[in-house]
Amino acid sequence: MAQSFSGGCVCGGVRYTANKLRPLWYCHCEQCRRMTGNFMAASQVDIADISVVGSPKWFYVSEKSRYGFCSECGSQLFWRNDDNDYLSVTGGSLDASKGLKVGGHIFTCEKAEYVKIPAEELTFLTYWSQPPE
Ligand SMILES: [Zn+2]
Ligand SMILES: [Zn+2]
Incomplete structure (x- = not known):
């Protein structure tokens, strides 16, 4: 059986349970850098495998x-492209992240210059050069 994860925002107004992260x-x-204040650390889950309690506020940075x-405390929880049937979930919003693997770094061409990436970690200049799986 797939491992189940739970998480939510600081104030508790939005909670979720996700399977098969x-x-x-x-x-x-650049968008993740500005939205998060540094960079986005996020897993992915199929829409069918996550249930959300509460009403996150959605902000479109482009058409899709x-x-x-959370509209109350501002915690970053999700990212989504409307063409995809999956959702990105921020690692920091998980109650516990044990068992979650790290893929690597994407869009390193747009990272803040002060961010140092360990040489042994996978890096890709864009998402499309190596779609995360
Ligand atoms: Zn909140
Ligand atoms: Zn991004």
């Missing part, structure tokens, strides 16, 4: 790309 990736793209966060 994919490896976590660090996204250094949106970030989800």
Whole structure:
């Protein structure tokens, strides 16, 4: 049986339970950098495998790309492209992350210069050069 994960925002207004989380990736793209204040550390889950309690606020950064966060405390929780049937879930919002694997770093071409990536960790200049799985 797949491992189940739970998580939520700081104030507890938004909670979720997710199954079958994919490896976590660090996204250094400019949008994630600005939205999170550093970079996005996020796993992925199929929409069918996550249930959300509460109403995250969604902010569209482009026509189909949106970030989800708690409208009360501001915690970053989700990212989604409307063309995809999966959701990105921030690693930091998990109650416990034991068992979650790390894939590597994407969009390193847009990362903040002060962020140092260990040489042994996988890095990709863009998402599309190596789709996370
Ligand atoms: Zn909250
Ligand atoms: Zn990003």
